[in-house]
Amino acid sequence: MKHIVKYLLLLVCIGSFSACEKIETAAPVQEETLPLDYNEQHPLAAPLQAILDKAAKEGLPGISLAVKTADGYWTGSAGYAAIEKKHLMQPSHLQYAQSITKVYLATLTLKLVEQQRLNLDTPIQEYLPQHINAMLPETDKITLKMLLNHTSGLKDYAEELDYISFFLNNPVYTFKPTDYLGYIKGKKTNFTPGSKYSYSNTNYLVLSLLLDHLDSRGHAKLLQELILEPLQLQYTYYKSSNNYLQTPQLVNSYWDRFSNGKIENVSLQQRANVATLNGDDGLVATPLDFARFMDRILHSQLLSSQSKALMQEWYLDDKGEKKTGLGFETFKLNNKFAFGHSGAGLGAGSGLYYFPENGVIVFVATNIGTLTASPLHKAGEDAQDELFKLLAP
16 A cells, blocks of 8 residues: 555554554564575675675665676565564565555556457447446446556545554454545545646555456456466465465564554454455565566566567656556656666565666565655665665765
């Protein structure tokens, strides 16, 4: 989940402390490592590992990294996957994608466009079931492409005060997709569809429901069969079973509730929340699998050259700056142009970036919540700055 109102969320939680009563539950974590294929002799291994070690020493519970450079793949980690048991973070531990999941769903959508099962310029009312159409405004004007590049104007359910309040009062509630849509039902779009860019989790939630209606296998099974399996991503999981997040390979999650540097284990709440998110969030993978996903969708034959170009067809803001493609967001990191996506959750944060200038891919994740402010975040921010200076000088 991304772009939730950070400080408002924090204020709501502090203001309703009884509702946000501490529920600290550590989850079992696997200590053994899995066999991973990467260049252990990568020339940047030592400085990369030093950056991770410094971030953990300065306050992050855990941090994990995977990179792809001209010298191949490298992965490393530091800190703890489970502080309570002193289980070290390993490169083979699963990390939360959070909103990076949107890139996977965009890739699946473009694959279905290639198969002529979808058209990017068709209004979404043609693809949605009647009961979903009835909950949304202007589905006769919003196209599939507008969902993908966040120009639909649909309000973001994750920024609705009623949703934020209910989520914090019921941190392990099992939401249904229509529950999320219920928070924006009857509300107009923020602007004329197609006229502006405004990031909204609702876009990819609607996209997942559209794909569910398109194919009886559902969007999760389609993602597995059309994207994850062809790309040979064996350590990537998205709704593969009802309890896919209950694996000991998944890291524990922590949250600095009061932004005072004191963290608590929120694995129960994190897993319950992520498990109910559809399309806009929900995927977990090893760092190497995240890096390989980016590498393979850009450089393999899974997608046509036309689809790859569409993903990088940037929507320009009022200042003429590149904002978003189909699934991808743009970034300026170490004064270099990059694209990919970032993700934020109650108990996790992540980023997946590609630097077209030198072809470097970076995935970095931490198991501390990044939706609300924390002094501990500075260690992660400093680590990212150092990583980008080293990898994209």
